[in-house]
Amino acid sequence: MNDNKSIRENIRLRFQQFLEANDLRQTRERFAILDAIYDIDGIFSIEELADILSEGKFHVSRATLYNTTLLLVQANLLIRHPFSSGAAQFERINGLQPRSYQVCNNCHRITLIKSRSLQTALDTYHPRSFDITHRIVYVYGICGQCERALHKKLKNKNKNT
Numbered sequence: 065m066n067d068n069k070s071i072r073e074n075i076r077l078r079f080q081q082f083l084e085a086n087d088l089r090q091t092r093e094r095f096a097i098l099d100a101i102y103d104i105d106g107i108f109s110i111e112e113l114a115d116i117l118s119e120g121k122f123h124v125s126r127a128t129l130y131n132t133t134l135l136l137v138q139a140n141l142l143i144r145h146p147f148s149s150g151a152a153q154f155e156r157i158n159g160l161q162p163r164s165y166q167v168c169n170n171c172h173r174i175t176l177i178k179s180r181s182l183q184t185a186l187d188t189y190h191p192r193s194f195d196i197t198h199r200i201v202y203v204y205g206i207c208g209q210c211e212r213a214l215h216k217k218l219k220n221k222n223k224n225t
């Protein structure tokens with residue numbers, strides 16, 4: 065059995081159950097949006113999601129897109145990242161697979177952290193009386209590029225005074 069296919073079916077089932085439990089309609093649009101989201105590997109904005117859907121010749125209104133992403137966040141199938149840049153950024157929840165990110169306070173650039181020790185720490189954390197749905201760690205700081213730009217700016221300032 066195709067593993068990816070069974071994960072996809074499981075996700076669709078979870079969304080279906082969520083919609084049923086909340087007396088919400090199971091529309092073709094909602095499931096098309098879910099499918100498009102699960103084709104994206106990594107972080108995306110609503111604009112990027114709209115582009116992907118229209119490339120696949122599937123047109124949904126911005127309102128439907130916003131509403132559905134909100135529902136998917138509530139259903140624990142989608143993460144809305146708390147980054148402080150302009151547009152909201154989303155990412156599908158990858159089961160219990162931990163994800164960790166570095167976020168630059170200055171340019172808001174986001175980088176996936178590939179640290180085995182951090183991964184292991186998250187993997188082995190099993191709290192009592194708490195059912196984990198997903199694991200995400202954010203590390204905030206200043207990226208190398210911003211650090212260098214700031215350094216250069218300071219150097220030029222000192223030269224002029």
Ligand SMILES: [Zn+2]
Pocket residue numbers: 168169170171172173206207208209210211
């Ligand atoms: Zn930066």
